[in-house]
Amino acid sequence: MQGPLIDTLARQGVTRRTFMKYCATLASMMALPPAAGRAMAEAMAAAPAAARRPSVIWLPFQECTGCTESITRSHSPSIEGLIFDAISLDYQETLMAAAGHQAEEALHTAMRENAGKYLLVIDGSIPLGLDGAYSCIAGKSNLEALKEAAQGAAAIVAMGSCAAFGGIPKANPNPTGAVSVSDIIKDKPIINIPGCPPIPVVMTGVLAHFLTFGSLPELDSKGRPKAFYGETIHDRCYRRPFYDQGKFAHTFDDEGARNGWCLFELGCKGPVTHNACATVKWNGGTSWPVESGHGCLGCSEPDFWDGGGFYKALSMPADPLKMGAAAAVVGAAAGVALSFANRGKKSAAKSAHETTTLADLEK
Amino acid sequence: MPLDAIPIVVINPSENSAAADRGLSGNAPVLLREIAQLTGRLLDSGEASAIDLRALPLTPADLDWLRETLGRGQVAATLEAEGESTLTETVCPGVWWVTHHNENGAVASEFIEVTFVPELLKAHPDDVRIGLEHLELLISDLS
Numbered sequence: 001m002q003g004p005l006i007d008t009l010a011r012q013g014v015t016r017r018t019f020m021k022y023c024a025t026l027a028s029m030m031a032l033p034p035a036a037g038r039a040m041a042e043a044m045a046a047a048p049a050a051a052r053r054p055s056v057i058w059l060p061f062q063e064c065t066g067c068t069e070s071i072t073r074s075h076s077p078s079i080e081g082l083i084f085d086a087i088s089l090d091y092q093e094t095l096m097a098a099a100g101h102q103a104e105e106a107l108h109t110a111m112r113e114n115a116g117k118y119l120l121v122i123d124g125s126i127p128l129g130l131d132g133a134y135s136c137i138a139g140k141s142n143l144e145a146l147k148e149a150a151q152g153a154a155a156i157v158a159m160g161s162c163a164a165f166g167g168i169p170k171a172n173p174n175p176t177g178a179v180s181v182s183d184i185i186k187d188k189p190i191i192n193i194p195g196c197p198p199i200p201v202v203m204t205g206v207l208a209h210f211l212t213f214g215s216l217p218e219l220d221s222k223g224r225p226k227a228f229y230g231e232t233i234h235d236r237c238y239r240r241p242f243y244d245q246g247k248f249a250h251t252f253d254d255e256g257a258r259n260g261w262c263l264f265e266l267g268c269k270g271p272v273t274h275n276a277c278a279t280v281k282w283n284g285g286t287s288w289p290v291e292s293g294h295g296c297l298g299c300s301e302p303d304f305w306d307g308g309g310f311y312k313a314l315s316m317p318a319d320p321l322k323m324g325a326a327a328a329v330v331g332a333a334a335g336v337a338l339s340f341a342n343r344g345k346k347s348a349a350k351s352a353h354e355t356t357t358l359a360d361l362e363k
Numbered sequence: 364m365p366l367d368a369i370p371i372v373v374i375n376p377s378e379n380s381a382a383a384d385r386g387l388s389g390n391a392p393v394l395l396r397e398i399a400q401l402t403g404r405l406l407d408s409g410e411a412s413a414i415d416l417r418a419l420p421l422t423p424a425d426l427d428w429l430r431e432t433l434g435r436g437q438v439a440a441t442l443e444a445e446g447e448s449t450l451t452e453t454v455c456p457g458v459w460w461v462t463h464h465n466e467n468g469a470v471a472s473e474f475i476e477v478t479f480v481p482e483l484l485k486a487h488p489d490d491v492r493i494g495l496e497h498l499e500l501l502i503s504d505l506s
Contacts, residue, residue, distance in 0.1 A: 016487055018444035021463050024483075025472040034413035034474055038482065240420045241388030260386070260422075279417055285469040 026205065028279070054210070055114040056121060057107065058092040058159075059149055061142040062135045062169045062178055063124025067160040068094045070197035090118070093137075104138050111152050119210060120153035122146065122181050125162040125169045129177030146184060155189040155216055156181060157206065161299060164192035164223070171305035182223060191216050192223040196299035199280050202228045222302070224274065233270035233296045236278040239263070257293060267311035268295025275300040386424030394419075394429060394475075398458055401477040405457055411478035413461075426473075433458065440484055446471065450481050 010016075020041050027037035060068070072095070089095070090110035091103065098106055110118065124142070127134035132141025140148075150156060158181040161167035169178035182190050193202050206225060209217045217225045234240060242248070242262040249256035249263055256262075264271070270278075273296050281288045289296055295311075298304040394414070401412045416426065436452035446464040453460055459481050465471040486494075 015444060016490060017442060017483055020483055021442070021444050021448055024474070025463055028415050028417050028472040028474075034415050034476075236418070236420070238420060238422055241390060241422065245388075284465055284467050285471055286467070 026201070055088050055090050055110050055118040057090055057110055057118050057149060057153075058121040058123070059137075059145060060093055061122060061124030061146070061163070062127050062176065063160065063162050065094055066197045067123040068092075071159075071200050071203055090114075107149075111149060115152040117154050118152065119155055119157060120149050121157045121159050122163045123159040125166045125178035125180060126184060127169065127176035127178050129175070134176040143184065146181065150185045150188055153188055155191065155210075156185060157203075158182065158190055158192045158194075158223075159203070160198055161194040161196045161302075161304065164194040165302040167196065168305055170303070189216055190223055191219060191225065194222075194224065194229075194300040194302075195275060196297075196304075198300070199228070199276055199282070201280055202276065220274070222274075224300075228276040228280075229274040229300070231274065233273045233275055233278050233290070234268075236276075237270055237290055238278065239290060252293065260293075263290060263293075263295040264315075265313045266295050267309065267313055269298030269301070269304070269307065269310075269314065270296040271314060273298040273301050273304075386422045387428060388420065388422050388425055390419065390421055391425040391429045391432075395432070398433075398455075398475060398477065402455065402457055405477050405479070409479075411476065411482075413477070414475040416473040416475060430460065433460065440481075442483060448483070450476075450484060 020038070023041035024034070024037035027034065091107040093103065096103060096106070124135075126132075126142045126146055128143065132143045135142045137145060158164040162169055162178070163181050166174075166178050166180045166183075169176055170180075182192070191206060193206065195202075202225065205227060206217060209215070209225075217227055220226050220229055222229075234243070237243075239260060239262050242260075243264055247256060247259070247261040248265045249259075249261050250265055251257065252266065262268070268290065270290065277288045277296070278290070281291070297310050298307060301307075397414065401414070404410055404412065421429075433453035433455065436454050436456060438452040440450045442448040442450065446466045446468065448461070448463045451460045452458070457477060457479060459476040459478065461474045461476050461481060461483075463471045463473070
């Protein structure tokens with residue numbers, strides 16, 4: 001295990017053992033077998049020093065900057081930051097010092113000098129209504145900017161649910177005519193990193209992969225890296241054993257909620273949501289929605305905003321029926337859950353002191 | 364209203380000590396068999412292996428049970444690297460409990476390693492070479 005990266009890290013005071021520990025944790029987060037940690041450490045440390053750092057251009061479209069917040073506030077500026085040092089972030093409106101013409105010049109210089117080689121990161125959806133007038137940068141609609149920047153890109157990273165699937169701007173009735181990156185660009189490899197916002201380490205993982213192997217990691221049918229989106233929240237949830245045993249919280253303040261039982265009946269979308277929150281967690285591994293007692297909203301799935309209600313159980317008929325239909329995939333287990341759900345409803349009806357009901361939450 | 368006037372009602376008295384009430388899922392005991400199998404493999408072929416405890420549906424109580432059951436052996440090592448890491452041999456020699464903490468002290472990853480010596484503890488030849496250079500520097504300073 002020797003090479004430029006390990007030397008760079010050593011100069012920054014990061015020891016080999018620290019790096020090995022980081023890779024072991026990264027492998028665990030990527031749901032790879034433990035042995036992969038060591039393999040990754042070796043591959044990343046031995047990656048040949050590029051003559052120049054790979055250029056990354058980051059374009060913000062119809063977005064809230066939550067994705068940038070998520071990435072930049074991910075960790076203390078340690079190893080993840082150093083991996084970011086291994087790239088050249090040539091355009092990022094929120095982070096760059098330049099503005100106006102200078103910024104535009106930086107963008108076009110980067111696009112020209114790295115033609116065919118740069119990694120294009122997009123956050124936000126692209127509005128098509130009113131000829132794209134809903135969101136413009138430097139007098140150009142997002143649609144024009146995307147087409148122009150995509151031409152010379154080696155690959156495109158659609159960062160966040162908006163860029164990947166249209167996200168909240170695309171929610172019914174979609175007033176701006178928002179679409180995703182993959183709705184427009186058809187001739188470039190696109191990697192979707194959905195989530196509202198996405199988990200920071202997914203970005204680091206994809207970057208590490210791009211730096212190490214010069215390619216994108218393996219993707220699923222929705223263009224998401226399998227390492228992070230290969231399994232559902234439900235598959236990896238620490239409350240899963242309670243689901244299997246039919247132990248559910250029926251309200252947010254009942255015995256089941258206090259005991260930390262499964263939140264399926266409170267509308268948790270974990271069974272149909274592919275993401276790594278259950279293993280990676282949030283805020284430096286502090287906690288994640290289910291651990292803090294709230295069901296998963298399903299924010300990394302397409303059209304999560306129109307899923308029929310965050311507090312409707314997947315087994316209950318939801319209006320657009322999209323997520324309800326998907327729940328059938330869970331199969332026999334869901335059937336068991338449903339019978340428990342019905343039993344739960346019966347006992348809830350008997351109870352005279354119902355404090356918080358699903359109906360209250362739906363209002 | 365004074366604090367002691369607020370009535371406190373215990374919803375879940377711990378009178379029935381059924382496993383589920385202690386938060387045990389029943390997934391921990393089966394791990395013992397897997398660890399036994401991996402230990403057998405280590406003896407037979409010398410091949411080391413690891414179990415990612417974060418990748419399994421284990422409740423905090425399950426982890427406590429496993430930790431308690433495997434116990435603490437004679438060797439415990441601490442590594443200071445972007446947060447503390449502890450590598451503790453259990454009462455079963457060759458079975459190590461490895462916990463990596465991040466800078467905030469939260470557990471970043473947790474493994475059971477079945478190996479004679481965890482890889483992380485061994486010094487890398489490159490680092491040993493740097494150490495040797497440093498020693499030679501120290502010796503040259505003596506004269």
